[in-house]
Amino acid sequence: MNPFTYCNPVKVVFGAGRLAEAGAEAAKLGRRAFVVSYSDNSVKGTLARLGELFDAAGVAHEEFLEVVPNPPIEMVAVGVEKARAFGADLVVGVGGGSAMDAAKAIAAGVLYEHGDLWNMVYACHSNVTTQPPEKALPLMQIPTLPATGSEMNMCSVVSSLARKQKSYIWADCLFAKTAILDPELTYSLPPFQTACGGVDAISHVLEIFVNGQEKSDLLHEFQLGVIKTIIKDLPVVLANPTDADARAEIMWAATCGINGWASPGDAWTPIHQIGHVLTSHHGINHGSSLAIMMPPWMEYFKAKRPAPYERFEREIMPIPEFKAFIKRCGLPTTLSEKGVTEADIPGIVQGVKDVSFNADGVMSCIPPVTEADVYEVLRRAL
Numbered sequence: 001m002n003p004f005t006y007c008n009p010v011k012v013v014f015g016a017g018r019l020a021e022a023g024a025e026a027a028k029l030g031r032r033a034f035v036v037s038y039s040d041n042s043v044k045g046t047l048a049r050l051g052e053l054f055d056a057a058g059v060a061h062e063e064f065l066e067v068v069p070n071p072p073i074e075m076v077a078v079g080v081e082k083a084r085a086f087g088a089d090l091v092v093g094v095g096g097g098s099a100m101d102a103a104k105a106i107a108a109g110v111l112y113e114h115g116d117l118w119n120m121v122y123a124c125h126s127n128v129t130t131q132p133p134e135k136a137l138p139l140m141q142i143p144t145l146p147a148t149g150s151e152m153n154m155c156s157v158v159s160s161l162a163r164k165q166k167s168y169i170w171a172d173c174l175f176a177k178t179a180i181l182d183p184e185l186t187y188s189l190p191p192f193q194t195a196c197g198g199v200d201a202i203s204h205v206l207e208i209f210v211n212g213q214e215k216s217d218l219l220h221e222f223q224l225g226v227i228k229t230i231i232k233d234l235p236v237v238l239a240n241p242t243d244a245d246a247r248a249e250i251m252w253a254a255t256c257g258i259n260g261w262a263s264p265g266d267a268w269t270p271i272h273q274i275g276h277v278l279t280s281h282h283g284i285n286h287g288s289s290l291a292i293m294m295p296p297w298m299e300y301f302k303a304k305r306p307a308p309y310e311r312f313e314r315e316i317m318p319i320p321e322f323k324a325f326i327k328r329c330g331l332p333t334t335l336s337e338k339g340v341t342e343a344d345i346p347g348i349v350q351g352v353k354d355v356s357f358n359a360d361g362v363m364s365c366i367p368p369v370t371e372a373d374v375y376e377v378l379r380r381a382l
């Protein structure tokens with residue numbers, strides 16, 4: 001097992017109906033809560049309930065409902081100004097990864113002292129000039145879409161509209177103080193979003209499983225356990241969205257997949273790195289980008305490093321069946337479906353190189369990923 005340093009200070013309040021404790025939990029962290037979420041109907045009921053709970057607990061609150069997918073740093077900057085104007089001493093993210101990541105970036109941005117907020121972002125791995133934030137306002141996270149695990153990790157994925165890039169902020173201060181995981185909040189999720197979240201969570205552990213260290217029995221069991229749980233329960237909730245047990249299993253699996261437990265000592269996410277470029281260049285949503293890229297990645301790298309792929313096929317299912325599973329969940333499995341052609345591939349490869357290749361000219365993982373590898377995997381994904 002690789003050496004690692006591990007610390008996860010997030011207090012998790014988990015269980016159906018536990019949103020009811022949000023006011024009391026918020027009151028332990030601050031008196032003026034800046035609530036970061038979306039303006040659409042998906043979270044309206046939750047936000048209204050949250051407002052009542054905050055009122056009852058004596059926590060003043062202001063909503064910032066300008067979050068959009070792949071939160072742009074430009075939107076974060078607006079949030080920072082509004083949070084300052086409100087005198088926020090607590091930031092609350094309500095929604096999926098976009099809302100929680102925006103909440104993190106705003107919480108750090110309010111106290112950021114190193115100029116342009118984009119300086120917080122690891123936007124060029126081969127020439128790191130990043131100044132990660134050292135402090136942030138206290139954070140509370142309330143996920144309504146199990147997927148990114150943002151509620152229990154120190155990462156915020158953000159985009160830059162001006163730069164057409166998507167990358168991440170990574171800093172200790174981005175850990176939430178408290179995360180409220182109430183599976184009831186996910187019962188009304190549309191099937192497409194449910195499937196995108198499930199596939200995203202699978203990808204978080206699958207990428208470590210196939211690209212990470214070889215000798216790590218317990219960690220591999222954790223990773224396969226997350227994958228097995230989601231593959232078992234995703235069809236259940238797609239058929240019956242209010243299945244309480246399956247919704248709870250998926251929610252906790254998504255959190256555990258990327259809160260550090262399943263992968264200490266490994267940090268490789270090469271498929272995500274390609275996916276981020278598909279999002280920033282071609283507008284393909286996060287879950288779909290991974291749904292498209294995972295099977296061809298697996299087919300291609302199985303020839304280079306057979307062991308983890310053969311184990312996946314033995315313990316989970318053959319790769320073609322996995323692709324069929326993704327399709328059955330209602331997600332795209334080819335780039336062509338999203339209008340990407342072979343002529344687009346060089347630009348995508350360049351985008352991956354710009355953000356994710358290291359100073360040696362490869363993407364770090366086992367084995368290291370070359371420009372030719374990225375090209376070939378994308379070609380197979382057409």
Ligand SMILES: [Fe+2]
Pocket residue numbers: 148200201203204272286
């Ligand atoms: Fe992801």
